[in-house]
Amino acid sequence: MGRITTTRLSWSVKGHRLLDGIDMAAPDGKTVGLLGPNGSGKSTLLRLLAGLRRPDTGTIRYDDTSLDDLGRRVRARRLAVVEQDVSAHHHVNVRQVVELGRTPFRGRFDALTERDRRIVDAALERTEISDKQHRSWHTLSGGEKQRTQLARALAQEPREILLDEPTNHLDIRHQLELLDLLTHLDVTCVVALHDLNLAARYCDHVVVLDRGQVAAGGSPEAVLTPDLIESVYGVRVLVDREPATGTLRITYLGATADRTAATQPQGR
Numbered sequence: 001m002g003r004i005t006t007t008r009l010s011w012s013v014k015g016h017r018l019l020d021g022i023d024m025a026a027p028d029g030k031t032v033g034l035l036g037p038n039g040s041g042k043s044t045l046l047r048l049l050a051g052l053r054r055p056d057t058g059t060i061r062y063d064d065t066s067l068d069d070l071g072r073r074v075r076a077r078r079l080a081v082v083e084q085d086v087s088a089h090h091h092v093n094v095r096q097v098v099e100l101g102r103t104p105f106r107g108r109f110d111a112l113t114e115r116d117r118r119i120v121d122a123a124l125e126r127t128e129i130s131d132k133q134h135r136s137w138h139t140l141s142g143g144e145k146q147r148t149q150l151a152r153a154l155a156q157e158p159r160e161i162l163l164d165e166p167t168n169h170l171d172i173r174h175q176l177e178l179l180d181l182l183t184h185l186d187v188t189c190v191v192a193l194h195d196l197n198l199a200a201r202y203c204d205h206v207v208v209l210d211r212g213q214v215a216a217g218g219s220p221e222a223v224l225t226p227d228l229i230e231s232v233y234g235v236r237v238l239v240d241r242e243p244a245t246g247t248l249r250i251t252y253l254g255a256t257a258d259r260t261a262a263t264q265p266q267g268r
């Protein structure tokens with residue numbers, strides 16, 4: 001497990017500032033939900049955290065080490081990334097995709113060890129994709145691909161895992177199981193999510209992005225208030241607790257007529 005922190009992180013492309021002064025922290029072993037409307041910067045922030053883009057300003061630390069100083073090999077071993085809609089695997093089966101999770105631990109021409117094979121088996125089982133392990137990647141459904149990607153990440157036995165909307169193709173049961181699995185791993189997770197109820201139920205912390213800035217961060221109870229949700233998403237909600245379990249529950253009442261109006265103080 002490792003702690004991820006960012007300090008005043010900014011990133012621009014062609015003169016547009018897509019992330020602006022992001023301060024966030026994902027404590028050891030916790031699950032942090034990255035929330036925010038379409039285009040608010042969630043995927044961009046995850047790409048920066050993964051080292052796939054370099055920030056213009058600010059720092060990213062894994063424990064006390066800056067991402068720049070982590071070294072490619074160390075990074076490839078400890079940090080797993082599950083991106084949205086990966087379509088790059090050709091002519092490989094599910095098991096071979098999951099075996100890629102062991103690549104950072106092997107020499108270029110080394111065969112998989114017995115231990116590697118056991119880890120791959122366990123990852124296939126935990127994501128309930130074992131029965132499809134010999135199927136070609138390109139024949140999988142969207143949800144089966146997502147579970148395979150998660151299995152690849154688990155096979156890496158990472159300390160940190162970054163996931164971009166990992167539930168968007170999953171049926172309800174697999175959504176619940178994926179988040180349940182993530183929260184029970186001894187791994188620090190940063191996960192972009194659209195479903196506020198799933199975030200409230202499973203995340204230890206949430207960070208809400210709005211137009212490239214952090215609108216709020218903290219526990220789901222503290223952050224997911226009707227005012228915050230209305231001002232960021234332009235949706236009126238009722239927030240209460242589900243009586244049987246006490247879980248935070250968000251009921252959508254409707255879109256605000258004009259999102260900009262929702263963010264303006266009354267009377268202007």
Ligand SMILES: Nc1ncnc2c1ncn2[C@@H]1O[C@H](COP(=O)(O)OP(=O)(O)OP(=O)(O)O)[C@@H](O)[C@H]1O
Nearest residue numbers: 013014018036037038039040041042043044045192
């Ligand atoms: N390389 C790029 N060039 C220009 N604009 C970009 C680039 N990458 C991202 N953007 C823009 O930056 C904004 C943030 O995009 P990002 O994909 O991070 O949002 P998101 O919060 O993940 O959205 P979604 O919920 O729709 O997945 C969007 O307006 C997007 O169009």
